Amino acid sequence: MSLIDHIANLGRNAIALVAGFGRAGLMLWGAIARVPNLAKGTPLLIRQLYVVGVQSMVIILVSGLFIGMVLALQGYNILVGFGTEDSLGPMVALSLLRELGPVVTALLFAGRAGSALTAEIGLMKSTEQLSSLEMMAVDPLRQIIAPRFWAGVISLPLLALMFTAVGIYGGHLVGVEWKGIDSGSFWSILQSSVEWRQDIVNCLIKSTVFAVVVTWIALYRGYQVIPNPEGISKATTQTVVQSSLAVLALDFLLTAMMFGS
Amino acid sequence: MVTRKIEILVGLFLLSGLAAFLVLVFNVANVDVKTGQSQYTLYAKFSNIGGLKVRSPVKVGGVVVGRVKAITLDEQSLLPVVEMTIDTQYNQFPETSSLSILTSGLLGEQFLGLTPGFYDEDIAMLVDGDRIDDTHSALVLEDLIGQFLYSVKSKDD
Numbered sequence: 001m002s003l004i005d006h007i008a009n010l011g012r013n014a015i016a017l018v019a020g021f022g023r024a025g026l027m028l029w030g031a032i033a034r035v036p037n038l039a040k041g042t043p044l045l046i047r048q049l050y051v052v053g054v055q056s057m058v059i060i061l062v063s064g065l066f067i068g069m070v071l072a073l074q075g076y077n078i079l080v081g082f083g084t085e086d087s088l089g090p091m092v093a094l095s096l097l098r099e100l101g102p103v104v105t106a107l108l109f110a111g112r113a114g115s116a117l118t119a120e121i122g123l124m125k126s127t128e129q130l131s132s133l134e135m136m137a138v139d140p141l142r143q144i145i146a147p148r149f150w151a152g153v154i155s156l157p158l159l160a161l162m163f164t165a166v167g168i169y170g171g172h173l174v175g176v177e178w179k180g181i182d183s184g185s186f187w188s189i190l191q192s193s194v195e196w197r198q199d200i201v202n203c204l205i206k207s208t209v210f211a212v213v214v215t216w217i218a219l220y221r222g223y224q225v226i227p228n229p230e231g232i233s234k235a236t237t238q239t240v241v242q243s244s245l246a247v248l249a250l251d252f253l254l255t256a257m258m259f260g261s
Numbered sequence: 262m263v264t265r266k267i268e269i270l271v272g273l274f275l276l277s278g279l280a281a282f283l284v285l286v287f288n289v290a291n292v293d294v295k296t297g298q299s300q301y302t303l304y305a306k307f308s309n310i311g312g313l314k315v316r317s318p319v320k321v322g323g324v325v326v327g328r329v330k331a332i333t334l335d336e337q338s339l340l341p342v343v344e345m346t347i348d349t350q351y352n353q354f355p356e357t358s359s360l361s362i363l364t365s366g367l368l369g370e371q372f373l374g375l376t377p378g379f380y381d382e383d384i385a386m387l388v389d390g391d392r393i394d395d396t397h398s399a400l401v402l403e404d405l406i407g408q409f410l411y412s413v414k415s416k417d418d
Contacts, residue, residue, distance in 0.1 A: 050267045054274045093289055158278025165281040168289060187288075192318075192370065196290045203285075 024220040031145040031219075044147035052113045052148065053155030057162070059112055060105060064163035067100060068092060068170025075171075076179050085181055089190030092171035097199045098259070101164035103251050106210035109156050110243040114218035117148055118239040121222025122232040145219055152215030153208065160207035202258045209250060214243040300327065300346040301389035305360050305373075310341045311399025312371045313362055319345050319373040320363075326351040329373065345373065354387045355380040361397035371399060 071092050079085045121144065124130050130140040168190075175181045194200070221235040221242070310332060319327040327347035335342045347354075357378025364371050378384075378395070387393070 046268055046271050049271045049274065054267075054270045057274060057277075097285070097289075155274075158275065158281070161278055161281035161285060165284045165289075168285075189370075190289065192316075194290045196286065200285055200290050 030141040048147045048151035052151040056112045060159045060163050061166050064166035065170040068167030069174045072171035072174035086185045088175045089186040090193035093168050093190050093194050096164045096167045097203045101160045102206035105160040105163045106247045110214045110240055114214050114239050114243055115236045117218040118222040118236045122225035122235050125225050126227035149215050153211045156211030157207040206254050210247050213246050217243045299349045303345050305343050305393040305396050306340050307396050307398045309398040317372050321375045355384050359395035360393050362399035
């Protein structure tokens, strides 16, 4: 009997998982697969770009600067042992462009903006604001979900680019100003090893994929919240955990596809 | 309602994203924008190109005058053929110029060193599609060590 129970449990979980993916897909489809109403949508989008993008800028820029500086300092200590400290530039730039820029930005974004989105929508749902919108013949998917989704998808790649650029200057600060690497060789070796298609386009692709995933998870967790305080706190935690795991797993997949062969 | 302050901040946000993108493209990846600056193509055959790569610089006395565009293998002689593009502003190289594959530093990247040759009335300038015949291949470390060991051994005998 208990074996049957376990099997039934497994089946229930699997059905819930698939149903969850289906509901998340339907939510996103309902939100973005419409002809956008630019006159009404643009102010909403700007408002969300402010909340999601502008307010995340400080943490992204500060983290980028420090991560670039730490990378340069650790890299310098290793490279100087081989007498190749001139290669510090490509080391910092490539690790930021290929991995750290998109990934760390997405993780910070999930913590800073994703959790806020979940809590906001979860509270709207709990206080039945979403249902009231529907009663007033306003589609909550278009009014609430769509602008937040697009704001996330636009903001995260931009934030990743800022993170990377600031990180490279942080690396320059430590490598050139503090450790005394020649500025000319830092930039010239860096420039000859960074490629537009291989590195910058892939950085943008990665961060766009992460942006879709993180924003989607955050919105879905808020939309599906169990309407009580405990439910909101659980949903917020789930947003951060699930989007961080999704980002790290997807990062491996994307890296294997981009740089694997 | 969206206030003016928020609109300005969002505008600044988008602009700084664009600025970061431009910094990465032009300062970090150093993408060459074709500013109508024309280039001409030269060919050279080597016996061994070592670690030369596409986009490696072509230098004259340390000044970058062009880049390697393609590396192929000649079907008849089975020797590597390097195709390089040179900026038209540097079009005063005589046909007697020679090319060698050099390394920047002990373990650095490899580049093409173009040494301008002598010039007199019989000798034309290199133009688009010309081939440089006087080439010196890359020094391959393993070959050098092999030669060195061989010479040491023959001295012992």
